[in-house]
Amino acid sequence: MAVLRPYFDEALEALKQNMLDMFDYVITAFDEMFHMLESNDKTLAGHLIEADRRVNVQEQRINEDAFLIILKQCPVASDLRRIMTAVKIANDLERIADYTVNVAVYVLKTDHENQKYRTQMCAYRPPLMNMLRLIKEAYATQDVALAEDVSEQDYAVDTLYQRDIEHFIAIARQETDDEAAEAARSLPVIKHFERAGDHVTNIAEHIVFLHSGEHKELN
Amino acid sequence: MENKPIFTIDNLTVTYGQTVALENINLTVNRHAVTALIGPSGCGKSTFIRCLNRMNDLIPDCHVDGCICLGDEPCHHEDYDVISLRKRVGMVFQKPNPFPMTIFDNVAYGPRCQGIKNKAVLRDIVENALKQAALHDEVKDRLDTSALELSGGQQQRLCIARALAMEPEVLLMDEPTSALDPIATQKIENLISDLKKRYSIIIVTHSMQQAARISDYTAFFYMGKLIEYGKTDLIFSLPKHKQTEDYITGRFG
Numbered sequence: 001m002a003v004l005r006p007y008f009d010e011a012l013e014a015l016k017q018n019m020l021d022m023f024d025y026v027i028t029a030f031d032e033m034f035h036m037l038e039s040n041d042k043t044l045a046g047h048l049i050e051a052d053r054r055v056n057v058q059e060q061r062i063n064e065d066a067f068l069i070i071l072k073q074c075p076v077a078s079d080l081r082r083i084m085t086a087v088k089i090a091n092d093l094e095r096i097a098d099y100t101v102n103v104a105v106y107v108l109k110t111d112h113e114n115q116k117y118r119t120q121m122c123a124y125r126p127p128l129m130n131m132l133r134l135i136k137e138a139y140a141t142q143d144v145a146l147a148e149d150v151s152e153q154d155y156a157v158d159t160l161y162q163r164d165i166e167h168f169i170a171i172a173r174q175e176t177d178d179e180a181a182e183a184a185r186s187l188p189v190i191k192h193f194e195r196a197g198d199h200v201t202n203i204a205e206h207i208v209f210l211h212s213g214e215h216k217e218l219n
Numbered sequence: 220m221e222n223k224p225i226f227t228i229d230n231l232t233v234t235y236g237q238t239v240a241l242e243n244i245n246l247t248v249n250r251h252a253v254t255a256l257i258g259p260s261g262c263g264k265s266t267f268i269r270c271l272n273r274m275n276d277l278i279p280d281c282h283v284d285g286c287i288c289l290g291d292e293p294c295h296h297e298d299y300d301v302i303s304l305r306k307r308v309g310m311v312f313q314k315p316n317p318f319p320m321t322i323f324d325n326v327a328y329g330p331r332c333q334g335i336k337n338k339a340v341l342r343d344i345v346e347n348a349l350k351q352a353a354l355h356d357e358v359k360d361r362l363d364t365s366a367l368e369l370s371g372g373q374q375q376r377l378c379i380a381r382a383l384a385m386e387p388e389v390l391l392m393d394e395p396t397s398a399l400d401p402i403a404t405q406k407i408e409n410l411i412s413d414l415k416k417r418y419s420i421i422i423v424t425h426s427m428q429q430a431a432r433i434s435d436y437t438a439f440f441y442m443g444k445l446i447e448y449g450k451t452d453l454i455f456s457l458p459k460h461k462q463t464e465d466y467i468t469g470r471f472g
């Protein structure tokens with residue numbers, strides 16, 4: 001059957017491969033970001049800022065490819081959903097990658113002695129890395145159940161975030177100005193992690209739409 | 220009346236000798252809407268619309284079974300007057316087929332056959348039909364020239380005007396733009412969207428984009444069966460049947 005539209009299928013396949021590459025770039029960036037936080041490696045911070053360009057270029061490329069496929073093939077039904085969700089997921093991935101740049105800038109700006117909250121920050125590593133890897137797999141295999149499962153895991157991230165917020169509020173109330181200042185500087189970092197989890201949930205919703213045509217709110 | 224279906228088709232089966240062209244079709248066609256019929260060649264689209272004004276009566280060997288109601292009236296009943304049916308249900312074909320006579324006489328042909336002789340009345344009918352078919356401005360100064368001198372797109376709009384001059388309720392169109400260039404096609408498409416306010420339109424098309432653009436409802440036929448019927452937006456975004464999906468995405472056909 002596929003022989004009837006070889007060029008169209010080829011273009012869709014290329015789009016998917018570009019998406020999977022983009023997932024890989026973001027997963028790598030996140031992994032390196034946590035490594036940077038643990039080791040306070042400022043060279044790695046520079047590298048992360050540089051590497052984010054590749055993600056931006058990739059998003060651009062996906063947008064251009066999608067535009068041309070729509071232009072040339074006038075896609076309908078599942079073909080159209082495939083293209084639209086690629087564009088939307090690429091946008092979420094780009095936003096997730098942006099957080100690695102912000103965290104890298106944070107590391108570049110902080111002194112050696114101000115590393116009080118690194119352990120707390122690195123607590124987000126297991127759930128977020130797990131979510132990112134699994135959401136890529138859900139996209140690759142069009143596994144809706146897995147996508148919904150991943151969005152459930154965002155509760156763990158939200159719980160960590162709530163806990164940390166309470167903690168920082170307590171510090172701001174009771175501790176010295178220096179302590180409060182460091183807590184304030186650290187707060188955006190964990191906020192980024194919480195947002196990254198939300199973007200993964202968005203991606204899960206796009207995967208559900210891709211499969212079922214339904215706009216379903218997850219988490 | 221207004222929201223009652225224009226056609227109700229029950230258990231329609233059509234055969235040509237041994238060939239089963241349509242099998243057990245059930246469908247209601249909505250009033251003041253454009254209904255597109257899609258499906259690969261030979262799936263029975265033309266057979267289906269020919270049933271709606273009993274053009275199949277003219278084909279030897281063609282046997283029609285089942286019930287077709289125009290409004291509340293079973294229009295395949297032997298008591299039903301075929302001439303009055305064809306007046307209520309006009310038809311436009313794939314290839315523009317103007318009669319070899321003047322533009323005026325083409326449009327006046329039907330009304331004249333019905334016995335209208337008064338020149339002023341005929342002039343009004345012709346002008347009105349040409350206006351509705353968005354052709355009047357282009358031909359008003361040469362109504363007495365041969366229709367065969369018109370461009371393909373103009374000829375097709377003339378055929379639409381000729382059908383409209385009979386004041387039908389339904390307009391059947393069998394691939395009306397497949398022989399036309401893009402501009403002429405666009406004019407016909409705009410015309411169809413205008414006309415649905417006054418008429419119910421059923422159009423056969425091989426262009427998925429055309430069906431998506433201009434129709435409100437779409438029926439997908441495959442091998443003589445109605446596979447799926449529903450709102451066009453749904454058919455082209457989330458078809459229920461895999462065969463529909465495969466056809467509209469160009470995986471077969």
Ligand SMILES: Nc1ncnc2c1ncn2[C@@H]1O[C@H](COP(=O)(O)OP(=O)(O)O)[C@@H](O)[C@H]1O
Nearest residue numbers: 235238240259260261262263264265266267278
């Ligand atoms: N006049 C006819 N005599 C015999 N068989 C016919 C005639 N018209 C159509 N058929 C057959 O009926 C089936 C449906 O044809 P048709 O209604 O023309 O399909 P479509 O318009 O979708 O291409 C086909 O198998 C075709 O060969």
Ligand SMILES: [Mg+2]
Nearest residue numbers: 264265266393
């Ligand atoms: Mg046909």
